[in-house]
Amino acid sequence: MTGTRPVGEVLDSPEFFRRILAIADDAVLSVDEDHRIILFNEGAEKIFGWRADEIIGQPLNTLLPQWAGAPHTRHMHAFAAGEAVARPMRGRGIRGRRRDGGEFPAEASISRIDVGGRTVFTAILRDVTAARRIEEDMRRLNADLIDRAVQLENANRELEAFSYSVSHDLRAPLRSISGFAQLLVEDFADTVDDEAKDFLRRIEGASTRMAELIDDLLALSRLTRGDLMPTLVDLSAIAREVVDEIRRADPGRARVTVEIEDGMTAVADSRLMRTAVVNLMDNAWKYTSRNDSARISFTSGMDAEGQRVFTLRDDGAGFDMAYADKLFGAFQRLHGTGEFPGSGIGLATVQRIVHKHGGRVWAEGAVGKGAAFHFTLGEREGE
Amino acid sequence: MKPILLVEDNPDDELLTLRALKKNHIHNPVVVARDGPEALDVLFGADRSGGIVPAMVLLDLKLPKLSGIEVLREIRRSADTRMTPVVILTSSREEQDLMAGYELGANSYIRKPVDFAQFSEAVRQLGLYWLVLNEPPPESRPT
Numbered sequence: 320m321t322g323t324r325p326v327g328e329v330l331d332s333p334e335f336f337r338r339i340l341a342i343a344d345d346a347v348l349s350v351d352e353d354h355r356i357i358l359f360n361e362g363a364e365k366i367f368g369w370r371a372d373e374i375i376g377q378p379l380n381t382l383l384p385q386w387a388g389a390p391h392t393r394h395m396h397a398f399a400a401g402e403a404v405a406r407p408m409r410g411r412g413i414r415g416r417r418r419d420g421g422e423f424p425a426e427a428s429i430s431r432i433d434v435g436g437r438t439v440f441t442a443i444l445r446d447v448t449a450a451r452r453i454e455e456d457m458r459r460l461n462a463d464l465i466d467r468a469v470q471l472e473n474a475n476r477e478l479e480a481f482s483y484s485v486s487h488d489l490r491a492p493l494r495s496i497s498g499f500a501q502l503l504v505e506d507f508a509d510t511v512d513d514e515a516k517d518f519l520r521r522i523e524g525a526s527t528r529m530a531e532l533i534d535d536l537l538a539l540s541r542l543t544r545g546d547l548m549p550t551l552v553d554l555s556a557i558a559r560e561v562v563d564e565i566r567r568a569d570p571g572r573a574r575v576t577v578e579i580e581d582g583m584t585a586v587a588d589s590r591l592m593r594t595a596v597v598n599l600m601d602n603a604w605k606y607t608s609r610n611d612s613a614r615i616s617f618t619s620g621m622d623a624e625g626q627r628v629f630t631l632r633d634d635g636a637g638f639d640m641a642y643a644d645k646l647f648g649a650f651q652r653l654h655g656t657g658e659f660p661g662s663g664i665g666l667a668t669v670q671r672i673v674h675k676h677g678g679r680v681w682a683e684g685a686v687g688k689g690a691a692f693h694f695t696l697g698e699r700e701g702e
Numbered sequence: 703m704k705p706i707l708l709v710e711d712n713p714d715d716e717l718l719t720l721r722a723l724k725k726n727h728i729h730n731p732v733v734v735a736r737d738g739p740e741a742l743d744v745l746f747g748a749d750r751s752g753g754i755v756p757a758m759v760l761l762d763l764k765l766p767k768l769s770g771i772e773v774l775r776e777i778r779r780s781a782d783t784r785m786t787p788v789v790i791l792t793s794s795r796e797e798q799d800l801m802a803g804y805e806l807g808a809n810s811y812i813r814k815p816v817d818f819a820q821f822s823e824a825v826r827q828l829g830l831y832w833l834v835l836n837e838p839p840p841e842s843r844p845t
Contacts, residue, residue, distance in 0.1 A: 482795050487764050490793045490816060495714035502721065522757035523817070530816035 348443040352397060354379040357439070366446050368418035384416045398431065399438065405430040425453050489533050497526040535664040542671060547588045554583040554629065557593050558617045561600045574612040583619050583629065585696050587676055589612070595672040598665040599631045599692055603637050606690065607635030626695050634689035638682070646682050651667065669694070704757035705731040709741040709773060710791075711765050718818065719760065719791075722825035726835020730833065733840055742776055745783055754781055758832045761808075763792040763799055769797070770773075776807045785839035787832045 329335055340347050346363030350356055355378055359371040367374070367382055373464045374381065379395075380388040398406065407428045427444035500522040503511060511519070558579045566572075585592070600615070607613035615633045622628050638646065647670040648663075666682075669692070673680040677697025684690035709786070710716045716734055723732060733754065735741035741761075747753040759777065763770035770790065777783045789810040790803045803811050812828065815821045 483794065486796060487793045490814070491712055491715065493816045494718065494793075494814060494818075495712075497816050498714070498718045498721075498821065501818040563797070637825050 321489050343443075344445070346444040347441065348382075348444070349439050351386070351440075352399075354392065354440075356381075363444075366417075366423075366444070367415065382415055384414050384422050385534045387414060398429065398440075404432075413453065415446070423448050475694065478540065479544075482537050486537050487534060490530060493526045493530050493533075497523050497530075500526075510610075539664055539668055542591070542594065542668060547591070547675060548691055549586050550589055552585050552587045552589045552592050554585055554592060554596065555579050555581055555617075557589075557596050558583075558600065560594050561593070565600060565604050569604070572604070572608070572613075575607065576612070576614045578614075578616040578618070580616075580618040583617075585627070585629075586674075587696050591672045592677065595669045595694075598669050602692075603631060603633035603635065603690075605635075605639070607633050610635060624694070627692050628695055630691055630693045632689065632691040637684040637686050637688045637690050639686050640684065643682055647680065665678070666692075703730050705733050705754060707733050707735065707741065707744055707754070707756040707759045708768065709735045709738075709759065709761045709765065711736050711762065715762070715814070718821065720827065722822040723829065725822055726826035726829055728825075728829035728833065732826075737766040738770070738773045741765075741773045742768070745777065746780065752782070755786060757787075757838065758828075759786060759788045760791045760828075761788055763790060763794060763803070771802045771806065774803065774808060778807045787836065787838070789828055789832065791828075 340358075340360040340362075343360060343362045344365075346366045347358065347360040348356060348363045349358035355376055356374050357376075359369070359374050364370055369381075380391070383391050389440050405428060408426070409582050413425050413427060414422050416422055423446050425444050426447050427442050429440060429442045432439045432441060500519045504516055562577050562579070566575075596617075600617075603615045607615065613634060615631070617629070617631045619627055619629045670680050673694045673696070678695040679697075680694040681691065682690060682692050706728075708716065708719055710719060716736075720732060720734075723730075733744055733756065735744050741759075743753070745755075746752070761770045761774060765773070769835045774788060774790075777786060777788060784807075787809045788807070789812060790799075790808045791812050791814055792799065793814055795811075800811055809832070810828070812824055814817045815824060
């Protein structure tokens, strides 16, 4: 060691700048007034595929696509004659040519440096093939997305037109079926015997039931149209109101104990949550109707991922776990209509609502041992 | 007795409605129009020189040629009929129909029940309310 030199001298040393040039990923190359290459760093070697000792002294056009040579030369002359000493060059037209003839898109900035009566032009340039490909991909993805959004919108419009026409067109013939069956009984009471009357009543009953199914289906499709309006919802309070309503509507069922955990809140759409709770509670109420006394509970807990899970449990008729995945399909029923009435739309409604909130819903149960319905609302605790 | 104008394109519904009116002892004469233009002809005359001002219009929405909504718009536009009670009697309860109906000044909007007993009851109540209980608007022109 011969002592430490002042930092100023380091900055003056050609070695220092050669090393800096060597570590740059970008191509740094300089040409003289005649556009012959006089500097070609390691980055340039990598990008263009030429070694510095092969390319030094060659015309700059060697590194440009053939079509770009003449305009580029004009640009260089204009730049040489102009006031500016540095200029960024971007845009689609900037392209370089590798040793193997392959072209690549580039971004560059050029500068004019006048030293000791000579003028040197230096370009710092990078290959933007990868970036351009990503841009291209993104543009394509975006276009795809827009296409799909348009398709979805069309599908939605068609669906609305469909439900509109269902609500109009399917009900009218039902009204005729039900109406004339009833008029037959009224007008021909003397000539129609009891068996025929029974058949006519069945026709009437079936048309009424079909009208209800159509209404339920339309209600289900209408339910989740439109945007969520999330607010802080008190599920405990909703559940207590719902139970009060059910008790009022069915006062004969006194021996049902309902436990509702206090303070269960969630950020959710309150109208939809009420509908979900009504359906779950109705369900529990209905499937415990064969019990002498029944117990229903609505509680919450935390799953392994720290997500809040709400559970509505009953000790009623239950179901066979083999059919657990069928519970949530529209019009799927695991019990005969004679056994427990209903259209099979309630749990489908619950599932729609939960999915709309980004949550999951699933069920556990066993025949004769009750059922538990669990759901999450897709929000992390504390959010 | 002023007539009831029934605007209805479905012959079954027409028969059932007439039946329900008769059953409930509503004896006003009933004029039936089976599409939108026919309804306008009844109300304003084929040459628009003047037609019938009914005691009440029972208006279906889904009609050939001109929809019930368009018929309602014409009813409210005319000085002769702008105060005439109009009851929309239809299959739909789509929000867009409800909105359009009320915005154009329908007096009631009834969705036809599928069950005939309920339908008949709805017609009974409509007749009782609009033809008996409700005081009609003063005559806007000499009859």
